[in-house]
Amino acid sequence: MLVDFNTKKGYNFNINVTVVTIEVNYMIEIEFKNVSYNSFRKEILKNITIKFGKGKIHTIVGPSGAGKSTLIKLINRLIDPTHGHILINGVDIKTIDVIDLRRRIGMVFQKSHLFEGTVKDNIEYGPSQKGDKNINVEYYLNIVGLNGDYAARDVKKLSGGEQQRISIARTLANNPEALLLDEPTSALDPTSTEIVEKLMVYLKEKMNLTIIWITHNLEQAKRVGDYIALINKGQLIECANTYDFFTNPQNEITRLFIDGKLKEEVK
Amino acid sequence: MSVLSLTMASSLVLISIFISYYQKIGIEKEIIIGTIRAVVQLTIVGYILHYIFSANNVLFTLAMVTLMIVVAGNNASKRGKEIPKVFYFITFSIALSATITISLLILFGNIHFIPQEVIPVSGMIIGNSMVASGLAISRLKDDIKNKSEELEVYLSLGATSRQAAQKIIKTSIKTGMIPTVDSMKTLGIVQLPGMMTGLILGGVDPINAVKYQIMVTFMLASTVAISCFTVTFLTYRTFFTKQHQLRQAF
Numbered sequence: 001m002l003v004d005f006n007t008k009k010g011y012n013f014n015i016n017v018t019v020v021t022i023e024v025n026y027m028i029e030i031e032f033k034n035v036s037y038n039s040f041r042k043e044i045l046k047n048i049t050i051k052f053g054k055g056k057i058h059t060i061v062g063p064s065g066a067g068k069s070t071l072i073k074l075i076n077r078l079i080d081p082t083h084g085h086i087l088i089n090g091v092d093i094k095t096i097d098v099i100d101l102r103r104r105i106g107m108v109f110q111k112s113h114l115f116e117g118t119v120k121d122n123i124e125y126g127p128s129q130k131g132d133k134n135i136n137v138e139y140y141l142n143i144v145g146l147n148g149d150y151a152a153r154d155v156k157k158l159s160g161g162e163q164q165r166i167s168i169a170r171t172l173a174n175n176p177e178a179l180l181l182d183e184p185t186s187a188l189d190p191t192s193t194e195i196v197e198k199l200m201v202y203l204k205e206k207m208n209l210t211i212i213w214i215t216h217n218l219e220q221a222k223r224v225g226d227y228i229a230l231i232n233k234g235q236l237i238e239c240a241n242t243y244d245f246f247t248n249p250q251n252e253i254t255r256l257f258i259d260g261k262l263k264e265e266v267k
Numbered sequence: 268m269s270v271l272s273l274t275m276a277s278s279l280v281l282i283s284i285f286i287s288y289y290q291k292i293g294i295e296k297e298i299i300i301g302t303i304r305a306v307v308q309l310t311i312v313g314y315i316l317h318y319i320f321s322a323n324n325v326l327f328t329l330a331m332v333t334l335m336i337v338v339a340g341n342n343a344s345k346r347g348k349e350i351p352k353v354f355y356f357i358t359f360s361i362a363l364s365a366t367i368t369i370s371l372l373i374l375f376g377n378i379h380f381i382p383q384e385v386i387p388v389s390g391m392i393i394g395n396s397m398v399a400s401g402l403a404i405s406r407l408k409d410d411i412k413n414k415s416e417e418l419e420v421y422l423s424l425g426a427t428s429r430q431a432a433q434k435i436i437k438t439s440i441k442t443g444m445i446p447t448v449d450s451m452k453t454l455g456i457v458q459l460p461g462m463m464t465g466l467i468l469g470g471v472d473p474i475n476a477v478k479y480q481i482m483v484t485f486m487l488a489s490t491v492a493i494s495c496f497t498v499t500f501l502t503y504r505t506f507f508t509k510q511h512q513l514r515q516a517f
Contacts, residue, residue, distance in 0.1 A: 039515055078419050078512055098510045099425050107423035109416060126424040174425055 027054035027208045028089050028104075028177045030075055035084035037070055037234075044070045046234045047084070052227075055208040057200060059215060059225030059242070063262055067234040068214045072180045075212065076105045088178075103130070106176035110183040112167035114155040119166050122155060126174040140169040143207075144199055161192025168199065179203065181213035185220065197224050218258065222246060230254050232262065277302070319382045328382045332389045336362050339397035347404040351505055357404065360498035361396040364490040368392050371489075377482050388486070391462065395447060395487050396494035403443030403495040404502060410435040411506045411513075418513055428507035436499050443495035447487050454484060 030052040037045040045067045052058045060068045073079050074086060077098050086093045093101055103126065114122050124135045138148035144165040155163065164184060171179065181200070185193040201224065203209045215221055221228055222242060229239040230253070238245065238254045249255050256262045280302050287295045319327045340358025347353040369378075369389060378384040411418065414435065421431035429436075454460060462483050466476035506514055 073419075076423055077510060078422060079515070080510065080512070098512075099427065102423055103425040107420075109420055109423075111416065113417050113420040125421075125426075129424065129426050129430055170424065 028210050029054045030105075030178065030210065030212070031087040031090075032071075032074075033085045033087065035074065035081045035086060037067075037074060037079065038082040039070075044234050045074075045081075045231075048231075048236050050229060050236055050239055052210060052212055054210055055204060056226040057204050057211045057213070057224055059213060059221045059228045060231060061215065061218065061221055061228060061257070062231035062237075063257070064216075066231045068231050069182050071231065072107070072182060072212055072214065075178075075180055076102045076107050078107075099130075103174040104176055105178045105180060106171035106174055107180040108164075108168050108171050108182070108184050110186055112160075112163040114158075114163055114166060114170075117155065118151065119153050119155060119158075120151040122166055122170045123151075123173045125170060135173055137173075140173050143172055143203075144169045145195060159192070161188050161195060164188060164192065164196060165199070168196070172203075176209065178210040178212070181211065183214050183216065186216065193220070200224055218246075230257055232257070316382075316386065319386065323382060325380075328380075328385055331382070331386055332365070332393075335389060335393045336365060339393045343397045343401035343404070346401040347408050347502070350404070350408060350502060353404065353502065353505075356498050356501040357397075357400045360400050360494045360501065361393055363497055364396045364493035365389055365392045367493055368486050368490045372482070372486060387462075388483075391483060392486060392490045396490050399443040399447065399491035400494045400498045401443075402446070403439045403499050406442040407435060407439040407499055407502060410438060411503075415513055422511055422513070426511075428504065428511045431511070432503045432506070436503055439499045440492075440495045443499075444491050447491045451484055451488065454480070460484075 032048045032050045035045060035048045036043065048071065060071060062068050070079065074081055075093075077093060080094070088096070088101075088105075115125060119141070120137050123137045123140050124133070127133075127135050137151045141148055141150050146162065146165060146169070150158075150162075150166070155166065158166065164187075168184070179200075185196050188196065197220065200211055200213065204211055204226075213225075215224075225242045227239065228242050228245045230237040230245075230251075232253055237257075238249065238251045240250070245254070246258060249258060253262060280298065284295050284298050287293065287298060315331070319331055336358060339361050340354055343357045343361070344354040347357075350356075369385065369392065372378045372388065373380055378388055411432070418431050418435075422428075460480055460483070463473075463476045463480040466479060467473055508514060
């Protein structure tokens, strides 16, 4: 049972899928209002206003050093904006307990950073920090397409693709309502990349998660996302549904980016 | 030992200067400065201790121990100079470990509260605490800097700063304690410790010297554990905000 940030009322419901019965959370919407972020007097993000709609996959693209990772770290408060507000279902995230917020908005990093030990140890980590010891590890393994036998395996013996899926399962074990993924496939082979892409679509469709992810691969962005936002030099250049973004870009910078002619920001 | 024989012994330093010069290591100047400083500092300390021992005054004894703690804190804090308030954290940790250890030694009757016993024992405790705290802080700082993304993974999973840094805290405490623990294992076999050697050279029966050395070993085990534990737990918080965010300044 999860509690609405706005109403504080909770509800859940179940759907049946082929592998497991998944508890579906209701959806959340994330909104940036005039958000800026400075680090060491350098403006990393400039006056960003954007809304990430409920239960959709939002892709963030842009040159290296544009501020993409900074943008998603603001959502789970790994950092705080210098100016502006970030709202979740209309509620300023600064009014929400930060630990609670991070459990509700999971984050997956480029490197899986699995902890030493077994797959089970990793999946149990998040819930165990709040004292929840009865985790159905197999359930979360099934969501990411792995069977229960993986639970006892040493994480060091897993492939890169398996490790990234375990890191997603570890994040899902907190029952998040939104998922942030920072280049989750950039270090993976094509097969593992495809699995993670399908997993993102599956999580959106079956668990109604609001997903915000970063990629450098425009072909991947076309395949996976519902909406796409281009960030360049800390500014939001364009935000549109994926089809319109690629077929009818409204900004010259977007056209240059799609054509691969936009220079990378030097850090 | 006569002044003449001590002067002749100083020629041993020439060997290190020669090696530095011959191998172009380039630390001849530092060796000379270090040697002069050691002679001057030890001579001054010798006279100060001579005065304090003669006076046998509690306040003088405590003032000397306090001075040793502050100097040790200042020296060890150089290993973490980017960390705010690190001098206070290290100095407090050294003071705490010295206070607990010396109090217990006096309580157990191992030493008496007289300057001849408290000051040399404090010197050993403070010196070892200084080295251990410096190592622990240095490791803590490096690990937090090098494992920032791993820490953010922990934080993203809903861990508090303390939970996220737990592994690094453990490693830092261990890093500070390991040299003392390792030297305990080889004590008497690989090395004859300074205090025991000093007592034997001073004419004390080796069996009696060993008793003192065993006491020193126990006392150093306690003191490095207390100082490393305290300094690490006081310092790790400075790397995080109250909102369990990793500070960007490091």
